[in-house]
Amino acid sequence: AQSVTQLDSQVPVFEEAPVELRCNYSSSVSVYLFWYVQYPNQGLQLLLKYLSGSTLVKGINGFEAEFNKSQTSFHLRKPSVHISDTAEYFCAVIQGGSEKLVFGKGTKLTVNP
Amino acid sequence: DAGITQSPRHKVTETGTPVTLRCHQTENHRYMYWYRQDPGHGLRLIHYSYGVKDTDKGEVSDGYSVSRSKTEDFLLTLESATSSQTSVYFCAISDGGFTEAFFGQGTRLTVV
Numbered sequence: 001a002q003s004v005t006q007l008d009s010q011v012p013v014f015e016e017a018p019v020e021l022r023c024n025y026s027s028s029v030s031v032y033l034f035w036y037v038q039y040p041n042q043g044l045q046l047l048l049k050y051l052s053g054s055t056l057v058k059g060i061n062g063f064e065a066e067f068n069k070s071q072t073s074f075h076l077r078k079p080s081v082h083i084s085d086t087a088e089y090f091c092a093v094i095q096g097g098s099e100k101l102v103f104g105k106g107t108k109l110t111v112n113p
Numbered sequence: 114d115a116g117i118t119q120s121p122r123h124k125v126t127e128t129g130t131p132v133t134l135r136c137h138q139t140e141n142h143r144y145m146y147w148y149r150q151d152p153g154h155g156l157r158l159i160h161y162s163y164g165v166k167d168t169d170k171g172e173v174s175d176g177y178s179v180s181r182s183k184t185e186d187f188l189l190t191l192e193s194a195t196s197s198q199t200s201v202y203f204c205a206i207s208d209g210g211f212t213e214a215f216f217g218q219g220t221r222l223t224v225v
Contacts, residue, residue, distance in 0.1 A: 046214070
């Protein structure tokens with residue numbers, strides 16, 4: 001069964017600093033990877049996804065992620081964060097041949113002035 | 114915004130009572146999911162559906178049942194609510210093929 005590990009539960013950063021949110025997955029077969037964001041008191045919305053092709057994926061709001069098959073990772077990055085990026089970020093995976101969408105425990109990103 | 118509505122949005126119920134949460138979609142998407150969100154646990158899959166009358170268990174299905182008698186509605190039932198089921202419940206829909214999943218606004222359930 002697939003699983004997702006988000007290595008940091010909380011990440012505080014200063015405004016305009018770069019940030020990396022880490023995600024590792026486990027699966028013995030092909031996977032499809034997603035990052036979702038949840039703003040306070042809201043549902044989740046898709047930031048970006050990796051299905052195949054280029055391992056560097058660009059998403060909304062200046063975020064990007066890199067799929068690394070050898071390290072089974074899909075880390076999310078942004079070169080310069082804003083206060084408005086404060087939210088909780090979830091990594092998720094679908095295993096090939098399934099439509100079961102499984103999430104990690106989330107990383108709370110706090111951007112301080 | 115995707116047409117997905119959860120009801121009720123808030124509910125307080127007593128231990129031992131049955132509770133049904135409803136997820137309604139207007140997108141005609143094939144797949145529907147129920148998750149619970151708890152601090153420190155992220156989103157955990159309870160049940161999901163891949164078509165009318167076709168459902169499967171997720172990672173935390175004990176104490177929950179689901180039904181999908183028509184494409185647009187996916188019901189989550191707590192047969193006998195317990196305090197451990199106090200949580201925020203999210204419904205999600207997708208068209209499959211690894212497309213984006215759209216989430217409802219959530220239902221905050223408190224079992225006292």
